[in-house]
Amino acid sequence: MTEKLWWQLSIAESVTAVGSNIEGGLPSKEVQERQTRFNNSLDSGKQIQPLVLLLNQFTDTMVLVLLGATVISGLVGAMGDALTIMAIVILNAVLGFIQEYRAEKSLDEIKKLVSPHAVVLRDGKTIKIPSQELVPGDLVFLEAGDKVPADLRLISSSGLEIDESALTGESVPVEKNAEDICLADTLLAEKSNMAFLGTSVTRGRGRALVVETGMNTVMGQIAGMMKETEKNMTPLQVRLDQLGKILIAICLLVCALVALLGIWRGESILTMFMAGISLAVAAIPEGLPAIVTVVLALGVQRMAKHNAIVRKLPAVETLGCTTVICSDKTGTLTRNQMTVRKLAVMDKTVEIEGDGYEPRGKFTWAGRSIQALNDKNLKMILNIALNCNQSALRQEKNGYGVQGDPTEGALLVMAAKAGLKNKLEILREIPFDSERKRMSVVVQEQGQYYLLVKGALDYIIPYCSRVVKNDTVKTLENTEKQAFINMQEAWASDALRVLGFAYKPLIQDNWKKKNDLELETDLILAGICGMIDPPRPGALRSVKKCQRAGIVPVMITGDHPLTASAIAREIGISKENRVISGGEIDHLTDSELYKRVLQDRVVARVSPQHKNRIVNVLKAHQQVVAMTGDGVNDAPAIKTADIGIAMGISGTQVTKESAGMILTDDDFSTIVRAIYEGRAIYDNIRKFIRYLLGGNIGEVLVMFLATLMGTPLPMLPIQILWVNLVTDGLPAMALGIEPPEPGIMNRPPRPKNESIFARGLGWIILSRGTYIAMISLATFLIGYYWSHQHGMDGLDLGRTMAFTTLVFAQLFYVFECRSEQYSPFELGFFKNKFLIGAVLISIIMQLFVIYLPTLQNVFATVPLEGWQWAIILLASGFRIILRFILYTWQRFFVFNRGYAKI
Structure with missing residues (x-):
């Protein structure tokens, strides 16, 4: 049955094709036989296996790197590091599991759209059954408020309208007509003789044949597409995965080289093994996933504030x-709220201000505001809009909403903007249907009875014989009819949906005796309105x-x-x-x-x-x-x-x-704001990757260069671990919440396949890491040889100077990492208060290690003197001092006072 184009068949052909009987419905025996072949439920695919989802969280390359770092930290006795890294891994796994599990549940939500029950004709009796029991050939009854229980071919309809927005995106309910026969390539939104699973009946009633069930329905095809959708890694996940692989290769290579060179030079195997492991811990930025998670979470909080x-x-x-x-x-x-923009009568076109269902907005004509209720013809149109209407305007928590048809809702709002809100009593109603395309009501106002009519202009104007012109009722000429039709076409080209309004006074008793057609003749054309779902x-x-x-x-x-x-x-x-x-x-x-x-x-x-x-x-x-x-x-x-x-x-x-x-x-504007946040977050991720890897390369290279040069090791394993703790924690976290740079939305998107080290970042990281290593090694040699010249054992002093230089060089470097385009002084040195606080805490921690006797014994440090501090601060802060001099020169001495005011 799935090969049939049901919308192309006539009612009789559909009944024959599906093997049904529209007089008595399917017999029970036939239903039972068909239920063995057809199923009206949606398949959500494989069962979600929570344990498998959870275990998959531990297969990421970066996670494997962290697990390796956990083992290494445990081997060197750094249990605090080991526990911290493990906590990071578990937190990331739990967050990833929750997100994936919820995403997989989306298919289950489709099942909830299926109507739980359906009213059908079987064995000549009307019965209510669970919709899962429907089979092709069943005869289903539809009424306003029902959900369509399967894909149906209509066999009768009366004023039937169905909201198909969930399937088509059509902003207004679709009129249905069982007698229509559509072309083979008719689009989904225009199949007027069909009703589809999961849509809702908003008006009228109908009878229909079930022609497709379950996964063969349009809704089932959507569920099938969702099952087939492959999960792709995000650009960030791809880049971090690449980074993890690079780090593994580099760490294993460099740390092994350092250890082997040290052993070859005569260092003890145990000492070089511990040094190699310590370097591995230093080289792996174990805080990276945690910082990424925190930065993303903070971005999520900011975005939540912006809807x-x-x-x-x-x-x-x-x-x-x-x-x-x-x-x-x-x-x-x-706005998804139909709004009347224009109102035209014979002698004027009025603009109506305001958007959506908020009942506020002026009526303007020729550029000036008017009181619509002071114009008799405009007042009549507003009366028709208000009373020839089955919807209701209601005030909600976040504004106004419409109960009923959105088109009629727009008419209510138009009347309310003019100050007309109280409906008259409806004495008689001729309902809208898809053939007549108009609705009429009889009302009484101040002792006078009126017939009020609204609908498609093409279906109203043939019944009009008069028109209001300059507040006078005159004969409607053909040229005037054409003028309204031409105006409708012009408005339609601007996407305005046009409705016509007509009326006529009634003799008190005579209208009760007339049939619908007699009542809707000799009408007075009041005018037209144009409405649209306006842009936000x-x-x-x-x-x-x-x-x-x-x-x-x-x-x-x-x-x-x-x-x-x-x-x-x-x-x-x-x-x-x-x-x-x-x-x-x-x-x-x-x-x-x-x-x-x-x-x-x-x-x-x-x-x-x-x-x-x-x-x-x-x-x-x-x-x-x-x-x-x-x-x-x-x-x-x-x-x-x-x-x-x-x-x-x-x-x-x-x-x-x-x-x-x-x-x-x-709101579309919220997406643009979210893109702004997304760009800022990626910039910050690059910033702390630049900082972490630059510092870590410096830590590895200082040991590697010292080994190549044949000097004693410039730092002990425990000092390497301390540097990692002091510099990789709070400063990197604070860098991750750096405010967005100016002009962030004036640059093109970065390429999808761009490396995280693109735009020279890899070279910057390597060069800064090399610089940090060289000045750390230089201060070590200065301290070491100065001590020897003065008859002291210079190893402790040299190591303390190298140790402190390495820390302070990274703390100065963190300010350079705030931007790839601007200096920290252009951005405002103290703008990121969290970074200032983090650096101060790291400095205090380093001073404790140098000057507290208990910690001196643990870390093998000695107190530093003034000249030693001068060398350390000059070497580690040299680059940022130069940038400050350049900033000051350009701003104050080149007479560019506006320079760097960001």
């Missing part, structure tokens, strides 16, 4: 290298920020191409009218699709498969893709994207569970 909830920590950094944002239109770029206030500004940052915003929506194009032009995504439709996508190669998406940037009338394909094509061309959405149709693409973003207000639970980030305000 972005991050569910997966690495997603924060991924945002920083985003190159394409594939954004849904409805609710993200727009900050959307234009945010799109410009994206473009300045080298990020391509792409609108992907299930809405009509005209609507998508108009919104895209208004907010600056596109300057042209070119739109890629879902039908076109099917005929484009991957290469053609990639070029069109980046050129046209507007894609409309798409299916879930189209969205998923677009994301995959972009990723295949090395783009880092952020995908936003709220419906179930968005879930596969969100899960496939590098960073999936769900809407917190309008998003389904399925979408939220698939996403790495949730927007609590559903």
Whole structure:
């Protein structure tokens, strides 16, 4: 049955194809036989195995490095280090497990969208059954408020409208007509004779045949795509994995060389073994994963304050290298609240201010504000909008909302803006249906009865014989009819949805005797209104920020191409009218699709498969893709994207569970803010990697160079471990919370495959590490030979000077690491108060080791004199002193007072 194009078949052909009976439904015996072949439940794939997920957290290269460091720390007796590293490993594993487990649960959430029950006709009787028991051929009854329990071919409908936004992204309910026959390539959003699993009936009623169940439904295909989605490592995870492998190779090589050279020179095997192990501990930045986790967590907290909830920590950094944002239109770029923008009568066009359901906004004509209720014709239109309406406007916690149809909600808000809020009593109603495309009510106001009519202008204007012009009712001429029709076409090209309004006074008793058709004739055309789901206030500004940052915003929506194009032009995504439709996508190669998406940037009338394909094509061309959405149709693409973003207000639970980030305000501007945070976080990760590795290379090289030169070891193993503790902890952590640099959103995204050592960082780390090693070795030799010249054993003094130089060189170096572009003085030396505090604590800890007798015995140190401190501070702080001199010269002596004021 899955090969049938049910929307292409007539009702009779569908009944025959599915083998059903629309008079009595399926017999029980036939149902039982079909239940052996068909299943109306969604398969969520393999069972989640929590233990396997947890064990997988320990297979990362960096984690293996840390486990090695734990063993080494234990061997040298540094149990404090060993316990700290183990705690870091366990914390990272627990966080990773929780995130992956929750992500895997997203498929289970799809099951909750399936209606638990269905009303069917079987054996000639209407019964209520669990929806899982449905089979193809069952006859299902639908009413307003029901969830569609399977994919259905309608066989009768009366005013039936279904909210399919979860599947299509269409912002308004879709009118359904069982008699329609659609073309084979009809898009999902336009299959007017079908109803799909998981959607909701908003109006009317209908009967339908079950034609597809379970995984063969559209919803089932979405679940299947989510099962097939592969989990990809984020750019940060890839880089840290690469870094871990590099560190393993370097550590094993250098530490083995140092130990072997020392033994070859005659040092004891035990001493060089301990030195080699100590160097291994020093070389491995065991604090790196912890600092990464903390920095990401702090970024998450900052983003939460700006309405972005991050569910997966690495997603924060991924945002920083985003190159394409594939954004849904409805609710993200727009407010998802229909708003009346224009109101036209025969002699004037009125603009209406205000967006969304907030009942505030002025009516303006010819550039000046007017009181709409003082104009008789405008007042009549507002009365029609208010009373010919089944929705309700309600005040909610975070503003206003509409109960009912969003189009009718927009009409209520328009009336409320004018000050009209109290509805009249409805004496008679002719309901809207998909054939008439209009709704009429009879009301009484101040003793006069009126018929009020609203609906599609094309279905109202043929029944109008009069029109209001200059407050006078006159005969409606053909030229005037055409003027309204032309205005409707012009408004439609701007994506405005047009409704017509008409009325007529009624004789008190006579209207009760007339049928619907007789009642809806000889109407007076009052005017038309144009409404749209307007862009969010900050959307234009945010799109410009994206473009300045080298990020391509792409609108992907299930809405009509005209609507998508108009919104895209208004907010600056596109300057042209070119739109890629879902039908076109099917005929484009991957290469053609990639070029069109980046050129046209507007894609409309798409299916879930189209969205998923677009994301995959972009990723295949090395783009880092952020995908936003709220419906179930968005879930596969969100899960496939590098960073999936769900809407917190309008998003389904399925979408939220698939996403790495949730927007609590559903606003595109929040994504741009999150990208800003992501870039700042990655910059900070580079900063403390620069600091940690530069310092660690210095620690390894000072021992390596001393071994090559044949001098005594400049530091003892315990001193190496102390340097690691004092310099790798608090200063690196404080560097990770450095405020963002200026101009961070005025540069292009970094390449997806960029090494963490790109842009000269690797050379900087190596050169600074070499410099630190050389000055540490130099101070060791100065102290060592000075002591010998004065008849003392110079080893303790030399080691104390080298030991202290190594610490202070790294503490000065941490200020250089605050930026790759600016000096610490340009940024403001004291701007990062946490860093100042961390450096002061590290200095105090080092002074304790040098001057407290108890610690002197443990670390084999001696007190330092003034001239020794002068050499240490001059050598370790030489670079930053030069930068200060340059900063002062350029600012004060080159008469550039504005220099470095960031």
